[in-house]
Amino acid sequence: MIVLWTDALIYFLVLAAAGLAVYMSRQAQMRRPLRKITSNPVAMASLAMLLCFALIGLADSVHFKDGDSRGNEVISLLDVACTTMRKHGEKTYSAPFAVYGYAKETLTLGDGSTGWDYPRLQYGGAHLTDPETEWAGDVFDKTFGGFSRGAGLMLMVLVLAWGDQHERRRALWRSTSSKAVWATLFLVVSGCYTLFSLSAYYHVLGTDKVGEDVFYQTLKSIRTGLVIGSLTTLVMLPLAIVFGIMAGYFKGWVDDVIQFIYTTLNSIPSVLLIAASILMVQVYMANHPENFNNLLVRADMRLLFLCLILGVTSWTGLCRLLRAETLKLREMEYVLAAQALGVKPAMILFRHILPNVMHIVLISVVLDFSSLVLAEAVLSYINIGVDPTTHSWGNMINSARLEMAREPIVWWSLAAAFVFMFALVLAANLFADSVRDAFDPRRTQ
């Protein structure tokens, strides 16, 4: 097993998130907002959606050396699951569910003569002998079969869950939010099952310029989006929390220095700061090729750097919020009491201030996630995002821009990136809204 830098950080993040969830569910003051979130069907459905994405991302974060390839190619669990899609590469573009190629070429016909026509695809619909008559029926059969099998699987799980005789858990199943979660899971699992089983016979979302399956690309892009959205917060949080509550609590010169730092960082246009840093990283990598000999390591380092830089540019907003809140909290009676009892400042910050600003941290982390996923696409478009070899929605959109001008239009890359990105960002936005409503003390009824 090979652990890339981002992989290690993702594992750490998952552990930290699990720890935080356990810790929060034990705190008495957190129960009310948590219950508010769990009773909101939209929030729970979008959380289920997000977890599905996270699962795919995690499967893509377990890397190991491919056993049966001659080279030392590094693949992930997701690659193993998508082996057919990965191996079924065509020559160039092909439309979703296509049987024939995108461009005409010279073909040798059965009788030895040559003609100018659309070639059959190497893998897409290769099992059909007479595509004209069989195609529609076959696609319908395979879709229906895949869907019914996926749905059957989910129905079995549902029946098992329904058969649970435990009274408290039965009450839980009856709530609207659990129904919403089951509905979401049902759709996602059976949809995925359908697409996966279809992709053995067809290119469900077509192929791109070099003939790579677009469905595979979008699946791989999920990890990039999630990494950018989550690892950036890992960089940003320590900076924002430490600086924010220190500035608010100590005031005086500490406050002045910290304010100066974040005003300086804020005043540089963030896109330019990111561009400058990425340029530097590029030059550094070009000059030190010995450290980045592996393509995967190189792309991974660039992704990590991007998260780092995004984190550095985005901590200032949260820092300012935390500073303002701490300024308010430090005048509270319990903090004054702790000071009077001689508790050390570090202890006061950790025991009394930090737990009371956690809701702000939580809200801003969830709110930032979706904007970071969107930012990745824009940055990749300006060529200062992830490495061009990394699968990402930004890179897909970037290449699709030129494909729109082709005749006939190559729309499937763009559509695939759009649908997946929209699903992730919409789920994140809906979840963020409900988290904000639940944790913001001003919004409680």
Next chain:
Amino acid sequence: MMSYIIRRFLYALPLLMAVNVLTFVLFFVVNSPDDMARMQLGQKHVTEQAIQNWKHQHGYDLPLLWNSGQAGGKCLSDTIFYQKSVNLFLFDFGISDSGRNIGTDIRQRMWPSLALALPSLAVGLLVNITLALLMVLFRNTYVELGSSVLCVMLMSVSSLFYIIGGQFVIGKLLKLVPISGYDSGLAAIKFLILPVMISVVAGIGSGARWYRTLFLEEVEKDYVRTARAKGLTETQVLFKHVLKNAMIPILTGVVVVLPLLFMGSLIMESFFSIPGLGSYTIDAINRQDFAIVRSMVFLGSVLYVAGLLLTDISYTLVDPRVRLS
């Protein structure tokens, strides 16, 4: 008031100095001028002489921060840092790595940027505020629920899709306006309609939601209840009382971005090939022209500081309770 402004200017100086040092560290310490020369001249097969020539031509053949070979004040002034940074304070941006005068370029490209950014801001503001007011007017009905859901969905679409979709449908399929390009004078209008429209549509989701929360905060206040108690209709309350008072945060929010409009929009300009400062910056990034990127960073931070100052001043103008000290 005057003394406050002067004090803010003095406060801005160390800030800009810090920005300068930061960009200097990013650009020169991480990568030596040798690396930059190699980057510009091509990665391989570059003779030492060519590198030296390039460095001399662009003034990079000096020590970074401290010139021990010179005497007195020249110790500091005969360095790359001094030569490249101090002139920025006088808005003398120097020559780009490809040999063009950056100052002239900026003055020329400022206008197309403004021609795109100003209408986008104005129309966007108008549309967003109108929609937000309507949402508040129909609050607690299905209209509001539906429009909130629509706003979240609009927010969840990347701005790139709006641009590509808009260009495709309006430019390519319907052929109403040219897909991209620019012209001087009034002829530019037909090139600007589509980008302005797209940037307005792309901003509706987050904009309308944001203004809605502002209005909702005002609606809860006592003076609104008084106005209703007087027997005013809901529309009168909204337009005469709520809108007026909500204008304070809206105005100050707009003022802070006003100076930054000069910088243009990176993506819009490069998609629609409008020769503004945004596309200038993108080209510089793609060509790895550090001199331009550095100047734009400096310009951006100056404008940001100016925006902060304008916000403070506008606060006192629209809200007499605020006193600057």
